[in-house]
Amino acid sequence: MLRSLGGPEVLVPEEVPEPSMAPDEVLVEVGAVGVTYHDVVQRNGTMRRHTKLPLILGYEIAGTVQAVGVAVTTLRPGDRICTKAFRSCGLCRLCRNGMETACARRVAVHGGYAERVALAEEVCVRVPEEVPLEVACMLGPSTGVALNAVRDVGGVRLGETVLVTGASGGVGLSTVQIARLSGARVVATTRSEAKRAALTEAGAHHVLVAADGEDFSKAVKALAPDGVQVVVDTVGSRVFTPAFKALAVGGRYVMVGQLFREEISINPAFVFFQRARILGVGSVRRDQLEDSVALAASGQVRPLVARRMPLEEAAAAHALVERGELVGRVVLVP
Ligand SMILES: [Zn+2]
Known part of the structure; x- marks a missing residue:
C-alpha cells in the first residue's frame, strides 16, 4: 500500500x-x-x-x-x-x-x-x-499499447522504416517486435550498449546507442537517407528533437511516452515543412488487448x-x- x-x-x-x-x-x-x-x-x-x-x-x-x-x-x-x-x-x-x-x-x-x-x-x-x-x-499496457501505436495510430505498412525510441522498455520492446512483424525495417534507439543484443533478438534491424539529449538523427539518416516514415517515441522530451529531425517528409510522429517532466520546443514551421503528423497514443482498448492476447497465444509476439x-x-x-x-x-x- x-x-x-x-x-x-x-x-x-x-x-x-x-x-x-x-x-x-x-x-x-x-x-x-x-x-x-x-x-x-x-x-x-x-x-x-x-x-x-x-x-x-x-x-x-x-x-x-x-x-x-x-x-x-x-x-x-x-x-x-x-x-x-x-x-x-x-x-x-x-x-x-x-x-x-x-x-x-x-x-x-x-x-x-x-x-x-x-x-x-x-x-x-x-x-x-x-x-x-x-x-x-x-499484454495490455505494454504489448497492447505497442499494437495501438504501430498498427492503429502509426498505420505502419510493409516496407516502411520505423524508428523506435526507448526500445528496451516495456512498450519499446513490444513496439520493435510488432513493427518487425508488420514488415517494417526497424531502427531502435537505447541508452545502453548492453541492450543491443536483446533489441536485435527482438527484431531490430539496426540499434543505435545514444545518451539522453544526444543527436542521433544523422545516424538514422545514414541508414535511411530520406528519413523514417514513422517514429514511435516511448521516451518523450529528451529524444524529441533528434527523433523529429529523423522523420521523412510526410512522416508520422507517434507519441507514446513522456518519462520526464520537461517541455519540448519546436518551430511550428518544421511541422509543415516536413508535412509531419504528430499523433498521440493513449493506452489500450479492449479489442486491442484481445488482439494482443491472440498474438501472444500464437507465438507471434513474445x-x-x-x-x-x-x-x-x-x-x-x-x-x-x-x-x-x-x-x-x-x-x-x-
Ligand atoms: Zn465512455
Missing part, C-alpha cells in the same frame, strides 16, 4: 482487508503483476494523474478469477485473465467511437500489488492456457520477462526498474 510518495522504500508490505467486489466486478487471484516505469513515476510523484493516496499500485495484472459479481456475464470462476489499464463507461461518444481510453468516466486500474484484487469485468480479457500469467500481465520477484520485494523491484539496466519486464509474483 502506497501511503506517501518517495523512493522505493515507501513500498512496505502490509495486511489489508480482503477487497470487496461490486456486482459488475470479479475477484481475481493475482498470478503476476508487471512493475512498469509508470508505477515508478506514480510512486515518486512525477506522475500525479490518477494518483490518490493511499493506493495499491499495479495495473498490469494477470490472474485467475475466483468469484464473479451477480451482473457479470462473460467470466466464470477459474478463467485466466489479463487487464487493460482503464475501465471505461462503454456508453459515451468516445467509447462508441474507438476512443474508450479517453472516456471522461474512465477509472484507472490499480491494486495489482496484492494477492487478490477486485476488477471490473470490462477491464478483463480472457487468456488461454498456453500463455503463462507472467507473460499475460504485459513479451520478455526480465526477472520474477516475490511481491514482498516490490521495493527492490522498483529500484531495479528505476536503474533501467534490464531488458523486459520485472514481474512480481504474489
Whole structure:
C-alpha cells in the first residue's frame, strides 16, 4: 500500500482487508503483476494523474478469477485473465467511437500489488492456457499499447522504416517486435550498449546507442537517407528533437511516452515543412488487448520477462526498474 510518495522504500508490505467486489466486478487471484516505469513515476510523484493516496499500485495484472459479481456475464470462476489499464463507461461518444481510453468516466486500474484484487469485468480479457500469467500481465499496457501505436495510430505498412525510441522498455520492446512483424525495417534507439543484443533478438534491424539529449538523427539518416516514415517515441522530451529531425517528409510522429517532466520546443514551421503528423497514443482498448492476447497465444509476439520477484520485494523491484539496466519486464509474483 502506497501511503506517501518517495523512493522505493515507501513500498512496505502490509495486511489489508480482503477487497470487496461490486456486482459488475470479479475477484481475481493475482498470478503476476508487471512493475512498469509508470508505477515508478506514480510512486515518486512525477506522475500525479490518477494518483490518490493511499493506493495499491499495479495495473498490469494477470490472474485467475475466483468469484464473479451477480451482473457479470462473460467470466466464470477459474478463467485466466489479463487487464487493460482503464475501465471505461462503454456508453459515451468516445467509447462508441474507438476512443474508450479517453472516456471522461474512465477509472484507472490499480491494486495489482496484492494477492487478490477486485476488477471490473470490462477491464478483463480472457487468456488461454498456453500463455503463462507472467507473460499475460504485459499484454495490455505494454504489448497492447505497442499494437495501438504501430498498427492503429502509426498505420505502419510493409516496407516502411520505423524508428523506435526507448526500445528496451516495456512498450519499446513490444513496439520493435510488432513493427518487425508488420514488415517494417526497424531502427531502435537505447541508452545502453548492453541492450543491443536483446533489441536485435527482438527484431531490430539496426540499434543505435545514444545518451539522453544526444543527436542521433544523422545516424538514422545514414541508414535511411530520406528519413523514417514513422517514429514511435516511448521516451518523450529528451529524444524529441533528434527523433523529429529523423522523420521523412510526410512522416508520422507517434507519441507514446513522456518519462520526464520537461517541455519540448519546436518551430511550428518544421511541422509543415516536413508535412509531419504528430499523433498521440493513449493506452489500450479492449479489442486491442484481445488482439494482443491472440498474438501472444500464437507465438507471434513474445513479451520478455526480465526477472520474477516475490511481491514482498516490490521495493527492490522498483529500484531495479528505476536503474533501467534490464531488458523486459520485472514481474512480481504474489
Ligand atoms: Zn465512455
